[in-house]
Amino acid sequence: MSKPELAQHDPDFSSALRTRVGPEGWKKWFTSVRHEVVEETLYLVAPSDFHIRWLRTNYQTTIDEVAAATFGPQTVIEYLITDRPDVTEEPSPAPDRLGDRAPEEAPATNRNQAPAHPPKFLSKYVFDTFVAGQSNQLALAAAKRVSEGPGQNYNPLFIYGGAGLGKTHLLHAIGHYTRTHLPTATVRYMTSENFFNEFVDGIRTRRMDSFKHRYRTIDVLLLDDIQFFEGKEQVLEEVFHTFNTLHELGHQMVLSCDRPPKDLGIADRLRSRFQWGLLADIGPPDLETRLAILRRNATDYASTPVPDEVLEFIARHVTDNIRELEGALTRVTACAALTDQKISVELARSELRGLIPDPATTPPSGPEILEVTAATYGHDLADLQGPSRVQPLATHRQIAMYLCRELTDLSLPKIGKVLGGRDHTTVMHGINKIKKLLTKDPELARQISHLSGILWKR
């Protein structure tokens, strides 16, 4: 056996990740996450969709980097939900908790006959959770048609559209549906990257026959993100043959791509094949669809009710990527929960500031910051600018310094000037003190987030 076919885990990955995310982040978000490495895919198994989305929103880059450093740059990361019987087709060795030590040996299983990547469908990605809208109605209708009679309607079904618009969701939904209604059919979802990796492995291990056979016996092939094949002539040749065989056999193919075939840099004969069936595009969702998606997410995943005006605020501002739309909601609800605040438009605005380009909102000025800080804590403006160092006045003055630094482009000497003519070292000291306090004082974090919310809203 030239390569492991067992799921493996790696204590190095855990400890490197732990170092990167720090003890707090680790405790909160990673102790309940397990990992499993199957060939070049790293599966992260988390307890809920919510958890997965949190990891994606807040730790994706870190996870990517640690995975690439531990397992190699070609590593593909996939997320799964714990203990969902519909997630894996075959029993696989229990993946270890990220925090656990490695057992002496991975348990032996007989997976020799199994495909290297058993089909996996995320449980959330079904037709029921897919919100219909004008921008996706053709793709959705076609996906349903194909599920009801694979190989009989549009072959291939070619779904294209920008990132985060629901292509993968639809492919999984087709997988779920056909798996449920045609239990004997072989249904296989895979990313084009995985297809490519298997192809390369087939060549390397001189097992192209088994590679070819494996694909040609698939009744429904769901191939995601085929733009990945651009410029990879050899594998395109194989895609071409696979395509022809499956098509002749009347087996269904569903392809997804971030652009239409005409814009793909591939040989004409393959491009024209891709257009044999139906081309269905998914566009950016309109406001109504965005709102419907958020409502659904809010009811299904948020632990506390989210006021409608907050959903609307998010829907109005995050417009062209549903993944970001969902991420924005996760961020706001998680921030509210972690800092014990009410979910409000104010909070959403301050949490999503980086995400929302809003030319109408100009950053507050130094004097405005001073004014709001004074009013919030019940001081006179003159006291904040004055010499007294009594507490809590002195700390509130330092909060104003910190906010000036965070929210404006003012230099340290200029901030000093706003605060009644203090020199820049005093300002720097004040800012550093608040930064330090923030790492251990959630109440202070809440107050500062509240203040910056007010300041941005003006």
Ligand code: ADP
């Ligand atoms: P793509 O593959 O096009 O980049 P995904 O299928 O990964 O996008 O979708 C991104 C996220 O948005 C997923 O969580 C998916 O469930 C969600 N999503 C996309 N379109 C819809 C929709 N119409 N209704 C509900 N959720 C959607």
Ligand code: MG
């Ligand atoms: Mg996708």
